[in-house]
Amino acid sequence: MSGAETDPAGADRDTPVIRLRGAFRTFPGPPPVTALHPLDLEVARGEYAAVIGPSGSGKSTFLNLLGLLDRPSGGTYELDGIDTGALSEARRTALRGRRIGFVFQSFHLLPYRTALENVMLAQVYNGSARAGRAEAARRVLDQVGLGHRAEALPSRMSGGERQRVAVARALVNRPSLLLCDEPTGNLDSATALRVMELFEELHGSGLTLLVITHDREVAERARRTITIRDGRLSATGAAVER
Template sequence: MTAEAAPAIAPPPVIALRGVGRTHPGRPPVTALHPTDLTVHRGEYLAVTGPSGSGKSTLLHLLGLLDTPTTGRYELDGIDTGSLRDRERSTLRGRRIGFVFQSFHLLPHRTAEENVLLAQVYNRTPRRTRRAAALEALRLVGLGHRTDALPGTMSGGERQRVAIARALVNRPSLLLCDEPTGNLDSANADAVLARFDALHAQGFTLLVITHDPTVAARAERRVTIRDGRLTTPEEV
């Protein structure tokens, strides 16, 4: 008699917010984010849109473990982040989240490969595996032929793709992007968004925060934040 196979256990969501809010103390207190629920599953591509001052930056800081909520519970890969000490939060952030910002933040006198390598140094990746991982990350963003290039010799789109490779090199659970095309012309912006499409097709989880509807339209799911309140398109 053959034993039945145990049913597969679904992995936890990459992001699970349950009543997460952020209020800044003062007289009166200022609520930057009202209690919010949000679930992002592995492999999803989500855009968060909203005007300036809507709460996008507050949400980014909470999701990126750069700030802590005043209410609610945030689980990243099933880990209750509210139960962690500061050092544990920093370690979790370095291992599970890759950041891509509007500004590229590349070291100008370091090659593309060296800029990506440095992300592994800070994450204490074993030295013997760093170069291969950096080259693979650059290949993923279509820059396998530009590994020795300095940032000053690259287009804006190429520099942003180096920044994306740097964010990917530690194989994070979440790629968290803040206005990633804000410093790019339309041609370079489209090239970066095409790279996001490709990464999504390969199973990466992306969350893009943007005020640009063209950028948001590339995502498979969109939510809007206004006055610190998160809504789906159906609720707007």
């Protein structure tokens, strides 16, 4: 291929997945409340970063902003070099579906759908062609080590297996960014460790991950940590070496 190398979503490899410039978020009063103070941040393609902070620090507001669930009150947010502030709601929704995969503390699986069907639903909502949905869903279930559980219902799965299905669902549309919100919050320590090992494997394959957590042990498994407190990004740097 000639020219700049691109990722599966079509963005230049040298373009940061996340670029925030002076972005902030306020909520109307009286008095107005500043949930996020103006911040600058870049997350490079292929990075594995963790955002850590206590309850009430602004993590949820930050997640909503990065996930295109909310707009900044000011400043700019570029995702894959696209200025998201210039987009209509319909185009923001389409961009979110194509380029962001979400993994939450609660698995949000449909209980009467198999693992395969739960993963395929992400493609339905994204408008993917029907013909290739099952094959793509099986591929990502294999990737997270659950190909043999494709026909199992969530009620027949362990917590770790359900979270792996949720990860597969987030991956099936080949996003630029995997955005994880307290992904081990409902898991015991041994199961949480296996999920963190899965994230490391995904990072090793070149995926960009950003994990939002209050758990320092989870954050330390990332390659970079970002601290948020009182709505301010107060520290960035490398994760603790192990």
